[in-house]
Amino acid sequence: MGRQLKFNIFRYNPEDPKSVPHMESFDLEETEAMTLYIALNRLREEQDPSLQFDFMCRAGICGSCAMMINGRPDLACHTKTKNLPDEINLMPLPVFKLIGDLSVDSGTWFRAMNEKVQSWVHTDKPFDPNAEEEPMDNQLAEEIYELERCVECGCCVAACGKANMREDFMGAAAFNRIARFMMDPRDERTGTEYFEVVGNEEGIFGCLGLLGCEDVCPKEIPLQDQLGMLRRKMGWQSIRHLFSRLLPD
Amino acid sequence: MDTFYTDLLCIGAGLAGERVAVEAASRGFDSICLSIVPPRRSHSSAAQGGMQAALGNACMGEGDCPDVHFADTVKGSDWGCDQEVARLFAETAPIAVREMAHWGIPWNRVVPGTGTFYKGGKEYQKIEKKEKEGFITARDFGGTAKWRTCYTSDGTGHTLLFTMDNQVVKLGVKVHDRVEAVALIHDGQRCFGAVARCLKTGKLRVYLAKATLVATGGYGRLYRETTNAVICDGSGAILALKTGIVPVGNPEAVQFHPTGIVPTSILVTEGCRGDGGTLKDVDGKRFMDTYEPEKQELASRDVVSRWMTHHIREGKGVKSPYGDHLWLDIRHLGERHIKTKLREVDEICREFLGVDPVTQMIPVRPAQHYSMGGVRTNRDGAAYGLDGLFSAGEGACWDMHGLNRLGGNSLAETIVAGRIVGEKVADYLDGCEVTFKTELVRDFVRQEEEIISRLMAGKDGRENVYDVRNAMQDVMMDYVGIFRNATDLRHAVVQLQEIHERAKKVGLRSSSPGANPELALGMRIKGMVRLALCVAYAAEQRTESRGAHAREDYPERNDRDWLKRTLATWKEGDDLPTLNFEPNSQVWEIPPGQRGYGVSKIIPSEDPSVVGNGEASKAQEVPEVCKTPETPETN
Numbered sequence: 001m002g003r004q005l006k007f008n009i010f011r012y013n014p015e016d017p018k019s020v021p022h023m024e025s026f027d028l029e030e031t032e033a034m035t036l037y038i039a040l041n042r043l044r045e046e047q048d049p050s051l052q053f054d055f056m057c058r059a060g061i062c063g064s065c066a067m068m069i070n071g072r073p074d075l076a077c078h079t080k081t082k083n084l085p086d087e088i089n090l091m092p093l094p095v096f097k098l099i100g101d102l103s104v105d106s107g108t109w110f111r112a113m114n115e116k117v118q119s120w121v122h123t124d125k126p127f128d129p130n131a132e133e134e135p136m137d138n139q140l141a142e143e144i145y146e147l148e149r150c151v152e153c154g155c156c157v158a159a160c161g162k163a164n165m166r167e168d169f170m171g172a173a174a175f176n177r178i179a180r181f182m183m184d185p186r187d188e189r190t191g192t193e194y195f196e197v198v199g200n201e202e203g204i205f206g207c208l209g210l211l212g213c214e215d216v217c218p219k220e221i222p223l224q225d226q227l228g229m230l231r232r233k234m235g236w237q238s239i240r241h242l243f244s245r246l247l248p249d
Numbered sequence: 250m251d252t253f254y255t256d257l258l259c260i261g262a263g264l265a266g267e268r269v270a271v272e273a274a275s276r277g278f279d280s281i282c283l284s285i286v287p288p289r290r291s292h293s294s295a296a297q298g299g300m301q302a303a304l305g306n307a308c309m310g311e312g313d314c315p316d317v318h319f320a321d322t323v324k325g326s327d328w329g330c331d332q333e334v335a336r337l338f339a340e341t342a343p344i345a346v347r348e349m350a351h352w353g354i355p356w357n358r359v360v361p362g363t364g365t366f367y368k369g370g371k372e373y374q375k376i377e378k379k380e381k382e383g384f385i386t387a388r389d390f391g392g393t394a395k396w397r398t399c400y401t402s403d404g405t406g407h408t409l410l411f412t413m414d415n416q417v418v419k420l421g422v423k424v425h426d427r428v429e430a431v432a433l434i435h436d437g438q439r440c441f442g443a444v445a446r447c448l449k450t451g452k453l454r455v456y457l458a459k460a461t462l463v464a465t466g467g468y469g470r471l472y473r474e475t476t477n478a479v480i481c482d483g484s485g486a487i488l489a490l491k492t493g494i495v496p497v498g499n500p501e502a503v504q505f506h507p508t509g510i511v512p513t514s515i516l517v518t519e520g521c522r523g524d525g526g527t528l529k530d531v532d533g534k535r536f537m538d539t540y541e542p543e544k545q546e547l548a549s550r551d552v553v554s555r556w557m558t559h560h561i562r563e564g565k566g567v568k569s570p571y572g573d574h575l576w577l578d579i580r581h582l583g584e585r586h587i588k589t590k591l592r593e594v595d596e597i598c599r600e601f602l603g604v605d606p607v608t609q610m611i612p613v614r615p616a617q618h619y620s621m622g623g624v625r626t627n628r629d630g631a632a633y634g635l636d637g638l639f640s641a642g643e644g645a646c647w648d649m650h651g652l653n654r655l656g657g658n659s660l661a662e663t664i665v666a667g668r669i670v671g672e673k674v675a676d677y678l679d680g681c682e683v684t685f686k687t688e689l690v691r692d693f694v695r696q697e698e699e700i701i702s703r704l705m706a707g708k709d710g711r712e713n714v715y716d717v718r719n720a721m722q723d724v725m726m727d728y729v730g731i732f733r734n735a736t737d738l739r740h741a742v743v744q745l746q747e748i749h750e751r752a753k754k755v756g757l758r759s760s761s762p763g764a765n766p767e768l769a770l771g772m773r774i775k776g777m778v779r780l781a782l783c784v785a786y787a788a789e790q791r792t793e794s795r796g797a798h799a800r801e802d803y804p805e806r807n808d809r810d811w812l813k814r815t816l817a818t819w820k821e822g823d824d825l826p827t828l829n830f831e832p833n834s835q836v837w838e839i840p841p842g843q844r845g846y847g848v849s850k851i852i853p854s855e856d857p858s859v860v861g862n863g864e865a866s867k868a869q870e871v872p873e874v875c876k877t878p879e880t881p882e883t884n
Contacts, residue, residue: 135383
C-alpha cells in the first residue's frame, strides 16, 4: 500500500456562471515513481473528468504544466510526489489569465512579450541560399544556447514580486530574451534600440532585485546574471542619453 | 458564430506548420495558424537530437553531400519512400539549416583539434580541421554513412521551434492558440477551411481560407506506450478520414523505440546502449546476448524492441504498478561517463523517476515513437482528393520516410518540407480566388453542434470516453505493435471494430461549459479508433516485412508485390477503412537492394522500370573509406 495523498485543488470555471472559486479535495493512493502528471491524469480519468490542467510533453521540455505546488511555482511533470508531504495544494499560476482550474493563458502573455522585446534577430542582410553559413565560435553558440533554453513556462513571472503588483512589468523571461539577443552578433540592434525597449520602469529599472525568478526557474537559467548585466548596460545607456541631451550636436 | 477569413489556414503550429506560414507571409499572404497549445509548446520542441543535412563540415562527415544523404534516406525507408521526394529533401536540407542559422539558431560549431567519441563502449579519436573552425558541426546518428546531424546541444527541436516562432512574431502571422480544428469544410472537390473549437471558451468557430494546411504531427497516442507528447493523437489524419475523400498514406508504418522509461515513456537515448549499457530482466540477467549473440544490445532499434517484447511475454519482465518492464543498466560505465557523456539520461532519470543511474538500474520498455504515415500528398505537399488542401511534417505522408524513418530526418523534414510546401502554397495562392457558400459552412457547423449536444446529453449511450480510449490503446499496443502476425492483427481488427461501436456510444459524465477536456476527447475518440483501424487493417493487408513493419509470418521484404503505398479512406457508415494502393515511387534512382544492416530476405522485384539493369545499385555502395563503426540508431 502506498501513502494516501490528499490533493487540495483550486477550482473555478470562468465560462460557467454558476461556478465560484473554491478549493476541492481529492484522495489518491500514491504509486511508485508517481509525478503530478500521473496523479492529475488519474484524478481526471477516475474522479472528475471536468478537471482542467495542461500537459504536453510531460518531459520538462515544453513548459505547459507550470502551477503553484504547495505555494511554489514549478513544472508539475517533473514534480515527484515522494518529495511532497501527504497533503498537496495545487493552485494556478498568478499573473496569467485563468482559463479554468489549474490552466492559465500563458500563450497570449508570451506572444505579447515576444512582440514587445521584438524577439528575433534584427539584420539587414538578406539570406543567400547559395552561400556558406557565417562562422561562429562554438563557445559563443553554447553561451547563446544557455539563455535560449528558456521554455516560457512562466514560473519566473509567477514568482516575481513586481509582476504580481504591476501588470505591465516585463519580467525575467523578457530580460533573459533580450540578453540572449544582445549576446548574438547576428543581431544588429544598437544599445539605444535595446534601451528603448527595456530601459524603463516596465523594464529592467522596475526590477526590485528580489530574485524569486532565479530561485524557481525549472531550467536553472542564470537569471540573476542576466538581470545584473542588463541593469549595468542600460544604466550606462541612460547616462549616455543624458549626456547626449546636454551636449550640442 | 465567430468567423475568420484568411488566405492560408495552417492547422498546427509546430515547425512544419509555422514554416509554411512564414513562407506564405513573406510572400505577402495573410496567414492564421491554429494550435491546440501555445505554438512554442508544440511537440517539435521535444526532438532533442538534431536534424540531418549534408554540410560535411565535421571531420567525420567529410565528403558528405546530398547524394549520400539521399542514399541513406532511401535505404532507411527500406525502399518504401518516394525517391523524387527524398532527392528534393536531401538537396534542400543544407539550405534549410543555413537559413535557420541566419534566423538565429545557435548551432553547435566545429572546434578544431583532437577529440574523443564513444562507439560500442570503445573510445575513438577524431581530429577536426582548422579550416572548418566555426562552421556548423554534426553528430552521429544511426543508419547514416556520415556524421550529418546538426544540433544545438540537447535541445535542437526547442531552439528550432523558438526561432521559427520568432519569425512568425516578426512577420505578424496570427496564431490562435488553444483552438482545435474539428472538421474540414469542403464540397467534395475543394477545401474551404475548417470548423474549429476554442479550447478556452468551448465555442465553435469558422475559419474560411483559400488554402488550408494540415500540419498536426503524428498519431503516437493511439498506443498505450509512446514517447510522443499527450497531444499527438493524429488529429490531422482524423480530419482527412472525416472527409471520406482524402487518404491517409501508409498508416501501418509506425516506428517503435526500445527504451522509454516506465512510467511515462519518456525516451532515453540509445546512446546508452551504444556506449556499453546492457538490458537486464527480472532476475538481473542479460538476455540480448542469448537472442542476438553477435550484435547483442547493439542490434538495430526494431530488433531490440522485438526481443524485449518477446522476453516480457516469456514472463521475464519486472512487475510494476504500470505494467511489466525490463532494466537498462549503465552503472558499470561509471559516474564520470554518465555525468558527462550521458548527461541528458542522468537528468531524465533523476528528474522524472527519482532514479540515480550511477547506482540504480533504469526501468524501460519499448514504446511507439514515430508515425511515418499521414495525410497523403504529392511532392508539392498538395493533399490527394481536395483542391486547396495541403499537408506537411509528421502529419503528412509526403513520403520521404517510406516504412522507416532515420533519426535526425524528422526534424529535417519539418523545416525542409515546410520550406518547399510553403513555396508551393504561396504559388497556389497567387491570383487564387474562391467563392464561399454559406449553406455549406452552415451544414458543417450544424454537424459539429449536433455531435457536441449528443455527447453532452448522452443521447447515444453512456460509454466512458477514457475507458474506450484505454481499450483502443491496449489493443494497439498488444496486437499492432512491434511483432505483427495474421492472428494478432485479425484479433486487433475485430476488437477495434467493437471498440468503434463503443466509441459511437460515448456520453459525457461532466457537463461543464468552457474548454471541458472530456468533451475534447469525446469529439476526437471516434476518429482515433477509425485511425487505429486503418493502422491495424493496413498492417494486416501488408503481407511482408519492410522497415518498421515486421511480420513474423512474412519475414521477407517482398519487392515483387509490395513496392506499394497504402491509401486508406473512410466511407461514413462503414466499419472498416477502404484500402487502395499506388506505386510508392515513380522514379528508381536507387533500385531496391540490401540496406547493409538488419537481416532481411528479399523477394526481388520483376519490374524492369524498378530494377533497371541492376548496375545502378552497385554504384551507390558507400566506398569503404567512408564507413564508420556501426552504432545503433539514436533518437
